[in-house]
Amino acid sequence: MKDLYYKMLRIRRTEEEIAKRYGEQQMRCPVHLSIGQEAAAVGVATHLSEKDFMVSTHRAHAHYLAKGGRLTGLISELYGKADGCAKGQGGSMHLVDWKAGFAGSTSIVGGTIPVGVGLAFASQLKRQPQITAICIGDAALEEGVFHESANFASLHKLPVLFVSENNLYSCYTHLKDRQPARPLTDIAHGHGMRHLTLDGNDCFAIAAELKPLLTSLRQGEGPIFLELQTYRHLEHCGPNNDDHLGYRPTAELQTWRAQDPLLITRKQMENKGLWSAAFEKEMEDKVFSEVQEAFHHALNSPFPEPSELGAYIYANH
């Protein structure tokens, strides 16, 4: 439990620091923050090992970190530095850490869905008991490529965990203006997949529910679609709060902010007697120094050499 809290806190404080420093205009790339959605990433990654794969979207910081991606690799990437996880070529929307099994996040909605299915296809062909988690939002289900990929994953009983973080919005457009009124899981049902919906802000519950399901995935019982209901606290893209735009009702904002994943977890730990002021301080201190160190490191890292421009067009072997 403590470990999950630590992981969520580390993501939260990292992204808060990104938001705080974004205005300095040194991180010159679009950033989509996951603040409010940390429990989903951490809960899903809990019972995955670095041998398992994960792919993600434009909003990938939390997934990358939860899966074990290097923190310095993330921050340096945002600053466009040579030691970023994609050597500065990618920026916030293109994170990768193969050592951690994080196979890549990209900026085209739905773009990594079939890629994740393909990773799982390779695992199946090679008889390796790996799972691929495909992290998507709610809007990705509107892309045809989701349906083609889900169909194939289901047909071949591939070890895929589709994770749809339903935060109700695509940019400024509510789900009800994009999809008919029916549960997202009905779509999974239509593709013959097992499916479940969970509170996306309850990290412990997600991890606990997934544990046996992940085992069944490894045993070849076919893909699972998981809807995690959650909410993004800040603007779609960028470091700010955009409540003033009025596209999200005040009551909705209040309800969801009250269900902050960190608060929920803290309450659960309090109930179990696992919380103390000393624990809180220990976590905050530890995370603070890690985050500061990562920023310090990134700021002092060099940009890629000019010769890196155009250096990665074709592989040679």
Add this chain to the structure above:
Amino acid sequence: MRIISFVEALREGTDQLLAADDSVFLIGEGVPDPKSIFGTTADLKSRHPTRVFDMPISENGLTGVAIGAALGGMRPVIVHQRMDFTLYALDQVINNAAKWFSMFGGQKSVPMVVRMIIGRGWGQGNQHSQNLEALYAHVPGLKVVVPASAHAAKGLLVSAVRDPNPVIFIEHRWLHGTTSDVAPELYTVPIGKARVAHAGRDLTIVTWSYPTLEVMKAVEFLETQGVGAEVLDMQTIRPMDMPAIKESVRKTGRLLVVNDAWKFGGLAGEVLASVSEDETLTLKARPQRLTYPDFPSPSTHGLTKNYYNGPREIVEAVGRVLGKKLDLGAVTDYQATRTHDVPDQNFKGPF
């Protein structure tokens, strides 16, 4: 004179088209949202509530739906915040929109406009900065327009909506904030016609879309050195106004194409080939291209500064065409005053 921005010109043109013709409708991801496609669709939903739509994140399917609606008598305008997102819709655009007229023997065409925005700078990276104009311009049956000013944006939009064929309307994000004199009424800028942006006798510079601005800046530095460049802003890249290019080259005997797109298989090469093939033209120097290098734009601003071409690189390229060493001092100083990855100093990201 009425000076308005490219964004406002597009918004006004769309508003007037919707008002003038009941068959016009507008659809796209975020059209009625608070950001309203960089402002280009602001208030249009409230002004035309039954014909302005948000859309699911379904570029492929909805492009096909727009094609069907066009065949059914409507005139859809579908808009994408990045050209990169339209790749999902390539099948519908190329196999259906561009073919419905030809494959059924000319019975019904697809009067549809697809607006596509090209990103640049601020770390847009591999998947948010591509200029894939050559992909679309390659396809018979499509027309492709590339306005470089607010005036052209409105006039070409009107022509595109009234055209009986599918028209790809490419707008550069860095033009959105630029301003020019725009007539308040509905007017057209003809598809397929280039515009002489600057007259000169020493060489012809062919360009379109955003780099037109950079070329015009370079012209200032060329003039101080006595070099007279004739600048053609093509405005449409399919059909390309080859007669205008040839007429200018006949006069100058020298040609440079400045194109913000990859060189290999790109349209700059198409211009060079057409000019070179023409036996009635005699060139005084080898024609040249100034393009993006042949690889994707990286995200880091540490590298993008050597990716994009500015007035300095243009003056340098003109020197190559003229076989002359031009003085780069002043233009280099000028370029150093600009931040290379933002359109203007007010731009603070993120898109």
